[in-house]
Amino acid sequence: MYRFFAENAGTIFVAALVAAAVILIIRKMLHDRKNGRTSCGCSCGCAGCPSAVNCRKNK
Numbered sequence: 001m002y003r004f005f006a007e008n009a010g011t012i013f014v015a016a017l018v019a020a021a022v023i024l025i026i027r028k029m030l031h032d033r034k035n036g037r038t039s040c041g042c043s044c045g046c047a048g049c050p051s052a053v054n055c056r057k058n059k
Helices: 002-007 009-034
Strands: none
Touching: 002 009
16 A cells, blocks of 8 residues: 555555645635626626626626
8 A cells, every 4th residue: 555655656646736726716706696797707797798797796
C-alpha cells in the first residue's frame, strides 16, 4: 500500500489540488446564489443582459 502512494504521490497531490479547487468554486457559486448575485459578470444590469429572462429576480 505504501509503495502505491510513493509511486503515485505526484498524481495524488495534483488530484487533491484540483478537487479542492472545484469544491471551493462550487462553494463560492452557492454562496453567491444564496445572496442573490448573478454569475454573468455583467455590470450593466439586467436590462442589457441576454439572459435576463432566466434571472431569478424576474420570476
